[in-house]
Amino acid sequence: MAEFICWESRRKDNSKYYAALHHSASVYNYDRMLAEFAKNGGNFFRTWICPWNLPIDFQDGFNNDRYQSDPAHFNPSAVRRLDHLVDLADSLDLYVMLTLGMGNFRSDNIGGVKTTDEFFAAEEAKTLYKNRLRYIVSRWGYSPHIAMWEFLNEVDNIQFNGREKPISSKAIVEWHTEMATYLKKIDPYKHIVTTSISHRDIPGLNDIEAIDINQKHIYKHTDLIPSEINAYSTKHKKPYVIGEFGYEWDWQQNFDDFAYEMELDFKRGLWYGLFSSTPILPMSWWWEYFQNRDMLPYYRGVRQLSDRMLLNGKGxxxxxxxxxxxLEAYGVKCGEELYIYLYNPTNEVFSSSVEILDIIGNKKEIQSFDPLTLKYQAEELKDHQDGKILLKDLFVGSKKEKLYIIK
Structure with missing residues (x-):
């Protein structure tokens, strides 16, 4: 039950419409955000180490009042904050995908280099990064609440980044192969290892043996989540995760102009994940916006159905x-129960039938489930014969969804 909670509030945010909201340090801090998320059923989040958030190997220039300048290679204030985050996750029974990032690899740092090309290719940069990994594993690797180490966020964007000549795909894959193999060797607790792309595949990246889980980010195409998960997990024989998704990626837009679509997209992404074979539900960006609009309670219904699936299916x-x-329709069988998700993508309200094509044996009951009220309602199970089920005369409102459990 996952959300992307990328960072705590910054000193200066460049969002055109939401800077004042994002500056609210008393609201957008790990202690408050994670407690609220856990209270509503969340149990997994993704967050970044970067120059303004948990900047463990940066000495100054944080754009964040939580950190103090210090000449030490590993910044004491950032290290303490990450210590606190790990303890907090433990206390709330939350699990984190910790995005390690490139770190402070520039030449003004000890052993650093000048360019991102050198970051992936130069031996001195690799040595610096391996030393960084050793420190991270020795300091925080003890915690089972760090679920995954993620090397880089959207490495394809690092690769291109407006350049005429992109960084070599071969160099990126070789770097990940070397670093993932090294991390596996030094981590006695065998944490899951991953990395991520935005939308451009890098040949070979999905097939690195020491990378356990592959992932990408999807914006403006949330409807593709189920097919992308199924296609990539089938092709590369590994679990596939949608590390970010959203109706809009551009934070210079006024989301209130299409708030309904933002909220609907938030909900659909969770259900698409729950009805797909992914170990982590897709993680929405815009955590401040959705928390401010009181969307976190929606996780309760998703969590309740997820727990029921796991309990009845035993995996x-x-x-x-x-x-x-x-209608868009997705269904899964968990143990002896069937779960159906329906969504009407049209601007019309109409009656529809849903046929379960699998032969699933005799079923006697059907319930609808409202994820907002957390209530179940008995429905009439019609046209059940020869182990097949046909649900007739179902009305799903325009841009609305319905959930059913058959047992």
């Missing part, structure tokens, strides 16, 4: 073949 998660006309 079994079998996709169902459905025929639903103009």
């Amino acid at each position: 079994e998660f079998k996709p169902l073949a459905l025929k639903a006309g103009r």
